[in-house]
Amino acid sequence: MQGIGAFALITLTVMLRKRSVAREVMHPRIRQETTRSGVALLPMFIFVSLALGFLVIGQTVAALAKLGATAYLGTTMVIVIVRELGPLLAAMLVLARVGTAQVIELGTARALGEVEALEALGIDPVHYMIVPRVIGMSLGVFSLTVYLIIGSLASGYLWAFLEKVPLTPGDYFNQIVNALNWLDFVLLALKTMAFGFFIAIVTCYHGLAQPLRLDEVARVAVRAVTQGVLLCVLVDAIFIVLYQAT
Amino acid sequence: MSEKPQGGVIEMADVSVVAMRDSTTLMLEHVNWSVAPGEFWVIGGLQQSGKTDLLMTTAGLLLPVEGSYRLFGYETRLFEEAELAIRLRLGFVFDGGNLFNHLTIAENVALPLRYHKNLTPEKAAPIVEGLLELLELMPLAGVTPANMAAGWRQRVALARALILKPEVLLLDNPLGGLAGRHWEWWMQFLEQLRRGHDWFGSTPMTIVASTEDLRHWRGGQRQFALLRDKQFVTVGSWNEVEISADPLVKELLAIPAGATV
Numbered sequence: 001m002q003g004i005g006a007f008a009l010i011t012l013t014v015m016l017r018k019r020s021v022a023r024e025v026m027h028p029r030i031r032q033e034t035t036r037s038g039v040a041l042l043p044m045f046i047f048v049s050l051a052l053g054f055l056v057i058g059q060t061v062a063a064l065a066k067l068g069a070t071a072y073l074g075t076t077m078v079i080v081i082v083r084e085l086g087p088l089l090a091a092m093l094v095l096a097r098v099g100t101a102q103v104i105e106l107g108t109a110r111a112l113g114e115v116e117a118l119e120a121l122g123i124d125p126v127h128y129m130i131v132p133r134v135i136g137m138s139l140g141v142f143s144l145t146v147y148l149i150i151g152s153l154a155s156g157y158l159w160a161f162l163e164k165v166p167l168t169p170g171d172y173f174n175q176i177v178n179a180l181n182w183l184d185f186v187l188l189a190l191k192t193m194a195f196g197f198f199i200a201i202v203t204c205y206h207g208l209a210q211p212l213r214l215d216e217v218a219r220v221a222v223r224a225v226t227q228g229v230l231l232c233v234l235v236d237a238i239f240i241v242l243y244q245a246t
Numbered sequence: 247m248s249e250k251p252q253g254g255v256i257e258m259a260d261v262s263v264v265a266m267r268d269s270t271t272l273m274l275e276h277v278n279w280s281v282a283p284g285e286f287w288v289i290g291g292l293q294q295s296g297k298t299d300l301l302m303t304t305a306g307l308l309l310p311v312e313g314s315y316r317l318f319g320y321e322t323r324l325f326e327e328a329e330l331a332i333r334l335r336l337g338f339v340f341d342g343g344n345l346f347n348h349l350t351i352a353e354n355v356a357l358p359l360r361y362h363k364n365l366t367p368e369k370a371a372p373i374v375e376g377l378l379e380l381l382e383l384m385p386l387a388g389v390t391p392a393n394m395a396a397g398w399r400q401r402v403a404l405a406r407a408l409i410l411k412p413e414v415l416l417l418d419n420p421l422g423g424l425a426g427r428h429w430e431w432w433m434q435f436l437e438q439l440r441r442g443h444d445w446f447g448s449t450p451m452t453i454v455a456s457t458e459d460l461r462h463w464r465g466g467q468r469q470f471a472l473l474r475d476k477q478f479v480t481v482g483s484w485n486e487v488e489i490s491a492d493p494l495v496k497e498l499l500a501i502p503a504g505a506t507v
Contacts, residue, residue, distance in 0.1 A: 022361045105348075113344035116266075119307055120338040121358040121406070122330050128361070211267060 004227075007205045008197075011134055014126045026132065033136025037098045037196070038143050045144050048093065049151025056080050057156040061163050070165050073156075074175020081152045082184060083243070088236055090145040091195035094137065095228045099203045102133065103224040106207025107217035115208060129208060134200040141196035142189060183246055191239045198231045255414055255452050256281035256304060260313035263296055263303045269311075273299045277313070277478040279471070283413075284450035286440045288463045290498045291473030297456035298341060300473065301416045304454065305338045318413075334362065337407030341418040343399035345391040345406070352378065352387040355405045362410065374409065380445055381405050381435070397428045411446050415439065417455040421462050429462055437466065460487060460498040472498075 060076045106129065109115065118125045157172050206224035256279065263274040273296030281287055291297045302308040303315070306322055306329075315322055318332055345354050356374045359365060378384045381401055391399055400420060407415065417436075421429045436455075442448040457463060460470070463484075470481040474494050481487055487495060 022364050024364050024366050025357070025361045109347065112347065113340060113342070114346055116302075116307060117340060117344040117346065120305055120340070121361075121410075122333045123358065123361050 003209065004202060004205050004231075007209050008201045011126055011130055011201060011204075014124060015131050015134070018124065018127045018131070021127065026127070029128070029132040030135050033132040034139050035136075037094055037133075037136045037140030041094065041097060041140070041144060042147065044093065044097070045090070045148050046151060048089070049148045050155040052081065052085065052089065052148065053152040053155030053157075054159045056085070056152070057159040057163075061160055061165055065165070070160075070167060071171075071175065073160060073165065073167060074172050075179040077153055077156055078176055078179035078184070081156075082149050082180065082188065084236075086149040086152065087141075087145045087188065087192050087195060088232065090148050090192065091141050091199060091232045092229070094141050094144065094196065095199050095203075095225065095232070098137070098140070099199050099228055100221060100225055102200075102203045103207040103221040104217055106204060107212050107220050108214070110208050110212045111214040111217060125208065130200070130204045133204060134197055137200040138193045138196035141199070142192040145188070145192045183243075187239060187242060191235065194235050194239075195232050198235060199228050202228045202231055254280045254316070255283050255285075255318060256454070257316040257319075258304075258310075258313065259315075261303070261310045261315050262312035263299050264308065264311050265296075265299050266302055266308055269309075272311075273476065274473065274478055275476050279478055279480075281452060281454065283452055284440070285452055286436070286466065286468045287454045287471065288460070288468050289454065289456045289471050289473060290458070290460050290495075291456065292458065292494075292497070295473040296476070297473060298418050300478070301338070301418050301454065301456060305336060305416055306333055307338075334410050335412055336414045336416065337410070337412035339400070339403045339407045339415070339417045339420060341420075341422060342396075343391070343403035345399055345402055347391050350388050350390055351383060351394070351402050354391070354402060355383075355409050358406065359409045377405050377409055377445070382431075397424050400424065401428070401432075408446070412451070413449070414452040415454070417453065419456050419458065421457060421459070433462065440467075458498065459500065460495070461500060 056077065057073070060073065060080075061070070064070050064072060064076070109129075115125045115129075118128060153176060157167075157169060160167055160172070203224050206220045206227070212220065258277045258279040261274075261277040261279075262272060263277065265271040265273050277300070289297060289300065299308060303310050304317075306317065318335060320329070320332055322329065322332075345351075346357065349357065352371075352374055355377060356367065356370045359373060360367065360370045363370075375384065375387075378387055381404065383398070383402060383405055386394055386398060386402070391402070394402075404417075404420070421432060424432065436453060439446065439451040440453055442450040455463070463470075465484055468484060470484065470487050472479045472481055472492070472494055481490060481492075481495065487499075
């Protein structure tokens with residue numbers, strides 16, 4: 001874990017110090033990684049957001065209707081989806097879909113000597129290989145979470161409508177707006193960016209930071225994904241404490 | 247980094263070299279080696295004798311644990327960002343090429359140029375194509391490294407090392423496993439570089455190559471050295487290699503023990 005922390009600091013330093021180095025190479029790289037960790041996952045996220053809305057509303061409608069508390073439907077959605085499930089689920093999906101591929105890709109590159117090749121050419125491997133991935137994943141998790149939340153809230157209403165819950169779209173929308181405050185937006189942005197950042201760091205660290213042989217790549221990939229899940233849960237816990245404190 | 251430019255391009259005094267894989271394993275001790283501009287050195291050694299580690303140290307990719315190493319007259323430890331300009335005066339060709347597998351051949355060769363000069367692919371294209379033409383690699387421009395024969399990968403790595411027009415070229419076992427027509431081409435091309443090729447401003451290039459087979463490097467104005475028992479041993483010119491009674495020289499020349507040259 002200490003190694004990952006140091007690696008995160010190095011990456012941040014390089015990101016800031018070399019922000020104007022080789023723009024013609026780096027900007028296309030950042031676009032490429034953002035597409036990979038964000039845009040390319042959009043179809044899957046549309047499907048998941050529909051499912052998530054159905055699932056949460058389906059369960060809560062039954063429970064709330066018994067108590068005659070369907071007026072809290074919007075509030076429940078905000079607590080469950082906006083604050084917790086949305087960001088964490090988005091992070092897990094990006095970790096599974098992109099993070100895993102990334103460790104294997106970087107691990108193979110490392111084992112085949114591409115890192116030494118970059119160094120020999122005077123190209124900083126952290127700058128060329130890691131910075132675009134960190135930026136791409138942070139933006140990816142953030143924007144995918146936003147889409148996931150919007151999709152789930154919409155599909156949630158659809159489910160409630162089909163269940164014949166007496167709730168107009170206007171009321172539902174008002175419930176949601178009332179349950180949200182400005183801090184939700186700030187913390188959501190911070191939290192999802194942190195998820196993306198740490199997923200990228202942990203996968204890049206295991207794939208790239210240490211010398212690696214080809215036969216170690218699979219083992220390292222498993223370790224990176226496990227640590228990725230743990231780190232995301234840890235970040236989430238820190239943010240719960242933050243919510244409580246404010 | 248102190249600035250005391252001296253005559254030699256590479257000046258090693260009492261340098262100790264460690265292994266790339268494991269920095270606690272000492273590969274070479276007390277290396278005293280001086281390379282003048284325009285010289286062509288061939289370093290022979292068996293597997294695990296430290297050829298790659300010596301070249302890596304020469305390139306500044308590995309830290310010499312002891313002694314003093316000057317490159318272009320500058321005392322170097324591990325290259326820092328400030329020394330980038332010096333590093334770019336040196337090209338390195340890895341054993342096997344170490345190409346970027348997700349990039350095409352043209353992109354591989356273009357990357358150092360685009361990164362250091364901040365060029366768009368369109369602006370870099372004419373320079374890259376010129377070099378690929380020169381190395382007869384144009385038909386492979388759009389291919390990725392995994393889809394080409396191993397013999398060509400080494401040549402792509404040469405193109406990638408040459409795109410920034412270095413003054414010193416380090417080649418790690420460049421002829422290893424190459425078919426006859428390939429090494430014929432390599433010998434001719436390296437000889438052109440040593441004399442000074444138009445494309446590189448006609449200045450003679452300083453070349454250091456490592457090898458496990460001295461036969462390919464017969465003749466020419468080359469200097470020979472051996473790596474044996476953690477020592478760097480200077481042999482001299484080809485004539486001295488031929489008359490040497492050293493068993494290692496004979497092994498690297500693939501002469502059976504007991505036979506005469």
